[in-house]
Amino acid sequence: MSGTGIDELLAEARSRLERLSAREAWREVRSGAAWLVDIRPAAQRAEEGEVAPGLAPLVVERNVLEWRFDPRQDAVLPGVGFDTRVIVLCQEGYTSSLAADALRSLGLSRATDVVGGFAAWRGQGLPVARTTELLRA
Template sequence: MQSMLAAAQAKVPQIDIVEARARHGRAVFVDVRDHHEVAAGHIPGALHVPRGHLEFIADPASSSHPSQMAANTELVIYCAAGGRSALAAATLQEMGYANVSNLVGGYSAWVNTGGPTEGG
């Protein structure tokens, strides 16, 4: 598992909280955490795409595909700490999404540095 995670992190651009905040409002933030995690709080405006459903929802041919996930849209992927989101971002790249990055530290880092949240 660690080698898969390291490969994903090497492949996908990693952005820190400062860069993520600069992109908030213009990029689409995609939360790949489970439903119960999102219910406890999330980044405002984030699109919820659970990691277990990612490939199905991200497929443009799917009836579940959200219009916000166009292949050329800037996507910032996050989870609780950055691991699941790194794997999800690598998967999205493999599916043809060219402008994908991973939020280092995930939602935990966002909250711990005073980032705005919704829910919970």
């Protein structure tokens, strides 16, 4: 066998992150100290719900994340710099670990993710909205 399995890749990525609980992430985002970035696909957000719009979550699907957060790219989001605190959120906290580690590899040394992802966020009773509620807002 050649290469590294996904379990090893995930463990390596997480060894480089200081992961946050859902409540810790909520506190940072609420205080304005961090950007919360939901990388889940639209269908998953529609089915499971989203972080409430009052917390200004960014939706940047996984396939474009690096381009939107690399300060060297023309496609970078306004205001993103190497010191930007980015908290990545996926459904259960697996893909977000890999994504946050990728951002750290680009030089965003303060990137991290949420242990347990959106499921933990919702499970902690933190502010959420269904996609249909977001469309009415």
